[in-house]
Amino acid sequence: GFDGVVVRDVRTGIDVPDHSACAGVTYTVPAGTPWDEVVEHAVTHRLVGLEALSGIPGSTGATPVQNVGAYGQEVAQTISTVRVWDRARGRVRTLPLVDLKFGYRTSLLKRSMRAVDPDDPRSPWHPTPRYVVLDVTFQLRQGTTTRSVDYPELARTLGVAVGERAPILDVRAAVLELRARKG
Numbered sequence: 001g002f003d004g005v006v007v008r009d010v011r012t013g014i015d016v017p018d019h020s021a022c023a024g025v026t027y028t029v030p031a032g033t034p035w036d037e038v039v040e041h042a043v044t045h046r047l048v049g050l051e052a053l054s055g056i057p058g059s060t061g062a063t064p065v066q067n068v069g070a071y072g073q074e075v076a077q078t079i080s081t082v083r084v085w086d087r088a089r090g091r092v093r094t095l096p097l098v099d100l101k102f103g104y105r106t107s108l109l110k111r112s113m114r115a116v117d118p119d120d121p122r123s124p125w126h127p128t129p130r131y132v133v134l135d136v137t138f139q140l141r142q143g144t145t146t147r148s149v150d151y152p153e154l155a156r157t158l159g160v161a162v163g164e165r166a167p168i169l170d171v172r173a174a175v176l177e178l179r180a181r182k183g
């Protein structure tokens with residue numbers, strides 16, 4: 001058995017409070033929302049920045065922990081803030097992008113799982129995370145084409161040259177096709 005408490009966030013939905021920021025949209029998503037629903041919603045509403053992250057399983061709250069990425073995109077490129085329950089301080093906090101300390105498949109949130117003080121490499125391991133993700137706010141650009149496609153396999157599937165741009169709907173479909181082929 002497990003001697004402890006398990007918390008599972010079942011809140012879902014997407015809140016789009018701001019459509020005015022220089023052709024950008026602020027997108028706030030509860031941690032429990034299935035990730036691919038967020039990507040699909042963004043793409044169908046012509047919002048650029050998440051399309052190559054299609055088909056990745058899991059919840060939205062997990063994406064900033066791991067700095068989820070695929071085919072040249074990662075969530076760190078679009079996250080503006082993450083609202084968390086800080087277990088050490090006993091309160092809700094909003095962590096801005098700069099405080100999240102994103103790296104390749106890592107973040108402050110992930111590092112807090114293994115250290116009491118994630119900024120001190122000598123800090124002892126801690127079995128539970130300091131931060132519990134409550135929701136994630138993304139800043140997405142309005143548009144219909146992705147930035148350049150830099151992965152040869154994705155470019156071939158899309159029928160474009162490496163470095164060219166492609167429609168976000170096509171990128172999502174191609175990524176889902178590639179994932180299905182890989183099993």
